[in-house]
Amino acid sequence: MVLVAIACGLAGAAGAVVFRLLIRLFQGFFFGGPDGVSEVLAEGLLAEAGDPRSVAKTLSPWLLLVIPAAGGLIVGPLVYFFAREARGHGVPEVMEAVALRGGIMRPRVVAVKILASAVSIGSGGSVGREGPIVQIGSALGSVIGQLLRVPARQLRTIVGCGAAAGISATFNAPIAGALFAVEVIVGDFAVTQFSPIVISAVVATVASRYMLGNHPAFEVPEFELQGPLELFPCMLVGVLAGLVGTAFVKILYYTEDAFGRVPLPEWSKAAVGGLCIGAMGIFYPHILGVGYSSIGDALDGRLPITLLGILLGAKILATSITIGSGGSGGVFAPSLFLGAMTGGFFGKLMNLWFPHSTSASGTYALVTMGAMVAATTHAPLSAIIIIFELTQTIDIIPPVMAACVVSSLIAMSLSKDSIYTTKLRRRGVDLHEHDDPNVLKSLYVRDLIDESPPVLRENARLEEILAMIAETSHTEIFVTNGEGRLLGAVYFSELRRVIMEQDHLRAILVAGDLLEARPATVEPGDDLDQVMQILSSENIEAVAVIDPDDPTRLLGCVHRRDVLNAQSQELMRRDLAGGVSTTVGVVDRVHQVDLGGGFCMKEVLAHRSYHGRTLRDIDLRSRAGVQVLLVRTPGGGVRVPGPEDVLQPGDRLVCAGPRESVDALV
Numbered sequence: 001m002v003l004v005a006i007a008c009g010l011a012g013a014a015g016a017v018v019f020r021l022l023i024r025l026f027q028g029f030f031f032g033g034p035d036g037v038s039e040v041l042a043e044g045l046l047a048e049a050g051d052p053r054s055v056a057k058t059l060s061p062w063l064l065l066v067i068p069a070a071g072g073l074i075v076g077p078l079v080y081f082f083a084r085e086a087r088g089h090g091v092p093e094v095m096e097a098v099a100l101r102g103g104i105m106r107p108r109v110v111a112v113k114i115l116a117s118a119v120s121i122g123s124g125g126s127v128g129r130e131g132p133i134v135q136i137g138s139a140l141g142s143v144i145g146q147l148l149r150v151p152a153r154q155l156r157t158i159v160g161c162g163a164a165a166g167i168s169a170t171f172n173a174p175i176a177g178a179l180f181a182v183e184v185i186v187g188d189f190a191v192t193q194f195s196p197i198v199i200s201a202v203v204a205t206v207a208s209r210y211m212l213g214n215h216p217a218f219e220v221p222e223f224e225l226q227g228p229l230e231l232f233p234c235m236l237v238g239v240l241a242g243l244v245g246t247a248f249v250k251i252l253y254y255t256e257d258a259f260g261r262v263p264l265p266e267w268s269k270a271a272v273g274g275l276c277i278g279a280m281g282i283f284y285p286h287i288l289g290v291g292y293s294s295i296g297d298a299l300d301g302r303l304p305i306t307l308l309g310i311l312l313g314a315k316i317l318a319t320s321i322t323i324g325s326g327g328s329g330g331v332f333a334p335s336l337f338l339g340a341m342t343g344g345f346f347g348k349l350m351n352l353w354f355p356h357s358t359s360a361s362g363t364y365a366l367v368t369m370g371a372m373v374a375a376t377t378h379a380p381l382s383a384i385i386i387i388f389e390l391t392q393t394i395d396i397i398p399p400v401m402a403a404c405v406v407s408s409l410i411a412m413s414l415s416k417d418s419i420y421t422t423k424l425r426r427r428g429v430d431l432h433e434h435d436d437p438n439v440l441k442s443l444y445v446r447d448l449i450d451e452s453p454p455v456l457r458e459n460a461r462l463e464e465i466l467a468m469i470a471e472t473s474h475t476e477i478f479v480t481n482g483e484g485r486l487l488g489a490v491y492f493s494e495l496r497r498v499i500m501e502q503d504h505l506r507a508i509l510v511a512g513d514l515l516e517a518r519p520a521t522v523e524p525g526d527d528l529d530q531v532m533q534i535l536s537s538e539n540i541e542a543v544a545v546i547d548p549d550d551p552t553r554l555l556g557c558v559h560r561r562d563v564l565n566a567q568s569q570e571l572m573r574r575d576l577a578g579g580v581s582t583t584v585g586v587v588d589r590v591h592q593v594d595l596g597g598g599f600c601m602k603e604v605l606a607h608r609s610y611h612g613r614t615l616r617d618i619d620l621r622s623r624a625g626v627q628v629l630l631v632r633t634p635g636g637g638v639r640v641p642g643p644e645d646v647l648q649p650g651d652r653l654v655c656a657g658p659r660e661s662v663d664a665l666v
Helices: 002-043 052-056 061-082 091-100 108-122 130-148 152-171 174-186 191-212 228-260 266-283 292-300 305-324 332-353 361-377 380-391 394-414 419-426 462-471 492-499 528-538 560-579 581-590 620-624 659-663
Strands: 455-457 476-480 486-491 542-547 550-559 592-596 599-605 627-632 652-658
Touching: 002 061, 002 108, 002 130, 002 152, 002 191, 061 108, 061 266, 091 130, 091 152, 091 174, 091 419, 108 130, 130 152, 130 174, 130 332, 152 174, 152 191, 152 380, 174 191, 174 380, 228 266, 228 305, 228 332, 228 361, 228 394, 228 419, 266 305, 292 332, 292 361, 305 332, 332 361, 361 380, 361 394, 361 419, 380 394, 455 462, 476 550, 486 542, 486 550, 528 542, 528 560, 550 560, 599 659, 620 627, 652 659
Parallel strands: 455 476
Antiparallel strands: 476 486, 542 550, 592 599, 599 652, 627 652
C-alpha cells in the first residue's frame, strides 16, 4: 500500500499539472486565439493562469458574450456522449463510487473530466479547478487499484489517495489534502486508511512543488487582531457565512432543476448557460473563471463595499448557471470567492462602525473564506487547515477556527446535507443511511406486519385459548370485543398458572379474565429497534401493531423471529453491497460474471412490466430466486435498492442467483 500510495501521489500531481496546463492553453485560445496560445507558450506552460478580467476589457461585448457559449457547446456534447459522471463538480461522483461501487471508476473519466473542466474554466465558466482534480486524482487511483486487482476495501483507500494527491498538488497543501480525502471522501480515520492517504498527499505536494514552485495560493497582507474581543465579530461573520453558504447550495440545485425543465437537448444546455455567463461577464468580468484575482483584491481591500455585495450575488448566480446548465467544474473556488466577498463586505462595515477596534476588511475576507467552505462542505476541519496552508499564515488559525465551527453549525442546522451529499440525495443515494451500526433502526414495522394475528373474543372460553396455543406456534393471543376493538393480550406465561387447575376453571374462565389490559403496542412507522426492545423487556414473542389514528384498532402483529430474520437479511444486503463491489465493477464492463457453484451475477435491463412497480411488487427473490443487488439509472447513477424502490424506464438491475434463473430475466 505504501508503494501504491506513492504511485497515486505521482499520478495525482501529474494530473494536476496537466489540468493546469490545459486551462492555460484553453484560456489563451478562447480569449486570444492563436496569438493567445503563442503568448501562453512564451510565458511558460506551468505559470499561473492570467486574469480573465484584464483580457475581457480588451474584447468587444459581442465576443465576450459568445466565448463562454462556445465553451459550453464543446463541454455539453463531450460530457453527455462520453462520460456523464464528468458533469458538475465531481466530488459527489467520487463519494458515490467509494460508498456504493467499492471505488470502481471508469478510466475514461480522467480524460473527459480534464478536457471538459479545462474548457469550462478556460472559456470563462464560473467554476473552480479543485473539484475536477479531486475526481481526476480519484479516477487515476481507481485505475491503479483495478489494475492491481485489490479488494474493495483497499480500492476505496486508493481512491482516497488519488483525491488527496489532487487536492495537495493543486493547493500546495498536503495536510489539507489528506484531511479532505479522509473527512469527505473516505469518511474513515482508521490508521490503515489514513496512512496511505497521508503518504500520497506528501508525495503529490513534493512533486508539484518541484514542477510549479513552493508558494502559497494567495498572497495575504500582514494582519493582526485588535484584541481578544474581535473573536466575536469573527463568530458573527461565521453565522453570515452559514446563511450565505446554505443559500448558495439551495440556489445551485434550484438552477439545475430549472435547466432540467428547459425543452432543449441535454447536451446543448451548457451552451445556453455559457451565453448567460457571457452576458454577466460583460458587466462584471470578475465572475469569469476561477476568480482568484478577485479574491486577492478582496484580501487586499481594493474592492469597494458596493462591488463586494454585487459580486457576492453575481457569483452565486454565475456558478449556479454554469453547473446547473451542464458545465464541468468545482464549487470549492466559488466557495472561497463567496467567502472573500462576504467577509470583505462585513469587514468594511465593521471598519465603518468601529474604525479603531477592528482589523482590516481583508482579515475578515480571509476568515470567511474558510467559514464559507466549512458551511458548504460540512467539513470544518478541512476548511481550517486549507486556509492555513493556502496562506501559510499561522496567526489566522484562532479566528478561522471560531468562524468555521459557527458556520458549520448554522449550515448543518439548516440542511442535513452538504453541497456534495445534496446531489447524491437527489439521486436517491443516502450516504448516511448506514452510519448507525444498529441495522434495526433502518427497518420498520410496516414491512413485517403479520395481518392475520391470533385473535379471540373476550368471551372465548379457556379450552379455546388452550386449543389455539396447542394448534399454532403462537404464545400470545390478542383479545378483542364484539366490535373487533383491541382489549389486550393473553400471554402463555399467564396461562401457566391456570393449566394445572383447568378442570376446575374450564367452565368459568374466559379470555377477558386472563388478558393484560394494557399490552405493549407499536405503530407501522416505528423502527424495529423499538420492537426488539419491547420484545426483550417484556419477554414476549410478538407485539401488537395498532392504527396510529385509532389505538383500539388492531392491524396485526410483529413476531420476534421476523425481526431477527429481517436483521440478518439487512446485514447480508449491506455486506453484498460492499463486498461484491469489485465484482459489480466487472459486471459494468462484461455484463455477466460467473460466481461458481451454478451462480452468476448479471446486469439486465428492467422489463417494461416492472416500470412503476416496486421490488416488493415484482418479488424476484421469491418468484425467481434472484437477488437484486444494485440498480443503475440511465443517468449513470447507482443505488442499493430497498423493497419500496420503484423501477423506472431505462433502469438496469445487477442481479445474482442461479444461472438459469438470472438468464430467464432477460
